[in-house]
Amino acid sequence: MTETTYKPVVVWSKPEAERTGTPLLVLFHGYLSNEQDLMGLVPGLPEEFTVAAVRAPVALGPGYTWFPLMHEPDFSVEKVTRAVADVWSWLDSVKDQHSSVSVLGFSMGMAVATSVLRHRPEEIAAVVGLSGFAIPAAGDPFFNDEAVKxxxxxxxxxxxxxxxxxxxxxxxFTHAWANEHVDLTKVLYAGIGHGINAQELAHVKEFLTYKVLNA
Structure with a gap:
């Protein structure tokens, strides 16, 4: 029996012929959204990056979700790790053609982005989390927080x-975890609610340029 590689629905910012050797930035959308949701950010991101927006695996309501909401009875850390393991299965099929891999998540997508980091931190160059959170992992070995630290x-x-x-x-929880485990750049934006504004996107561009492109 041969293993099949998980293949999510992915939207790319560049055609395949232009991706080799570029830094990869993977976008993870929020609850009940889809892979197109964050592609509007691309014009505000460094043009050097190839951007790939991934669709969450579970169809729900008007969109998709990565896992159940944390307050719902069917939520489990195992459902988070299953979704993130699938993301890594896909990442393993594309990452070698890129110079680095960074991740960006909005809302629940930040939980996915930080969990991707926490599973294999040595392979992720930088993480951007927007209006989101990290998962309390309850000591689950899937989350290699000691390596992150x-x-x-x-x-x-x-x-x-x-x-x-x-x-x-x-x-x-996210604040406590981030302060202990990562090199944190934390910025508060008044008036954006559960959203993203132009100032924040400009800061994200600066962060990725400095931390990943070393420019």
Missing amino acids: AIKPPLFWGRDQADQVITADKVE
Whole structure:
């Protein structure tokens, strides 16, 4: 029996012929959204990157989800790790043609992005989390937080303190985890709610340019 590589629905910013040797930035959308949602950010990101937006695996309502919401009875850390393992299965099929891999997630997508990092931190150049959170892993060995802590990879975390979607317990855990494990750039934006504005996108571009492109 041969293993089949997981193949999610992916939208790319560059045609295949132009991707080799470029840094890769993978986008993870939020709850009930889809792979097209974050592609509007691409014009504001460094043009050197090839951007790939990935669709979450579970169809739900008007869009898709990576796993159940944390307060729902069917949520489990195992469902998170299953989704992230599938992302890594796909990443392994594309990453070797790129000079580096970075990840960006919005809302629940930040939970995916940080979990991708926490599984194999030595392979991720930088993480961008927008209006989101990290998963309390409860000691699950899938999350190699000791390795993350040893590397201290760069993480940009942008949010609005008035964001009504991401609950205080998630923010508190994410803040504590990030302060201990990563090289954190944390910026608060008033008035964006659960969203992204032009100033934040400009800061993300600066962060990726400095931390990944070394420019």
